[in-house]
Amino acid sequence: GENVEQHPSTLSVQEGDSAVIKCTYSDSASNYFPWYKQELGKRPQLIIDIRSNVGEKKDQRIAVTLNKTAKHFSLHITETQPEDSAVYFCASEFGNEKLTFGTGTRLTIIP
Amino acid sequence: GAVVSQHPSRVICKSGTSVKIECRSLDFQATTMFWYRQFPKQSLMLMATSNEGSKATYEQGVEKDKFLINHASLTLSTLTVTSAHPEDSSFYICSAIDTTGSYEQYFGPGTRLTVT
Numbered sequence: 001g002e003n004v005e006q007h008p009s010t011l012s013v014q015e016g017d018s019a020v021i022k023c024t025y026s027d028s029a030s031n032y033f034p035w036y037k038q039e040l041g042k043r044p045q046l047i048i049d050i051r052s053n054v055g056e057k058k059d060q061r062i063a064v065t066l067n068k069t070a071k072h073f074s075l076h077i078t079e080t081q082p083e084d085s086a087v088y089f090c091a092s093e094f095g096n097e098k099l100t101f102g103t104g105t106r107l108t109i110i111p
Numbered sequence: 112g113a114v115v116s117q118h119p120s121r122v123i124c125k126s127g128t129s130v131k132i133e134c135r136s137l138d139f140q141a142t143t144m145f146w147y148r149q150f151p152k153q154s155l156m157l158m159a160t161s162n163e164g165s166k167a168t169y170e171q172g173v174e175k176d177k178f179l180i181n182h183a184s185l186t187l188s189t190l191t192v193t194s195a196h197p198e199d200s201s202f203y204i205c206s207a208i209d210t211t212g213s214y215e216q217y218f219g220p221g222t223r224l225t226v227t
Contacts, residue, residue, distance in 0.1 A: 044204075046216075097143060098145070101154045104153070
């Protein structure tokens with residue numbers, strides 16, 4: 001089955017700086033890659049996603065890049081703010097809408 | 112966006128008892144729903160795929176006789192944890208796919224199960 005690795009597990013950045021989280025996947029058939037933000041005790045919230053026919057997607061301060069050849073994708077958050085502090089999960093979908101999640105990154109924004 | 116609800120949000124039960132968790136899509140029909148389990152400081156692990164009108168599909172290592180799933184309507188799936196034990200204590204999250212719209216997967220707010 002699909003395996004998704006995510007790094008780093010924890011990340012602390014100064015407010016205003018950029019944060020980058022990286023994921024790799026194993027199944028070359030995967031074609032959908034969402035990123036979720038989860039606050040403590042709450043549901044995951046979709047923040048951005050990308051499909052395999054696109055190399056990059058941006059939404060204001062958030063961007064995702066995909067390298068299909070290398071089977072990795074990354075989340076980029078610019079001009080970080082304290083409210084960006086949360087756990088972020090990448091995921092991949094390889095069929096039947098089933099998502100395989102990465103292990104998560106705890107992002108802390110230092111004021 | 113679409114809304115998925117779960118009930119209850121928190122439940123405490125004694126070891127050996129059964130607990131039912133409901134997952135509802137409030138403003139769309141969902142032929143497919145998913146059940147995840149999330150232990151503290153860990154990722155979401157898919158337990159099973161709930162299919163309306165047919166048997167659920169369980170992931171490897173998940174006991175189908177312990178985690179009973181029923182998807183009797185296009186807006187409701189239930190997960191029953193039978194003979195619960197302390198190791199079943201976890202955060203259970205469902206999701207539903209809007210198959211008539213965006214095909215985005217919408218997550219419920221989760222149910223915190225504590226087995227004493």
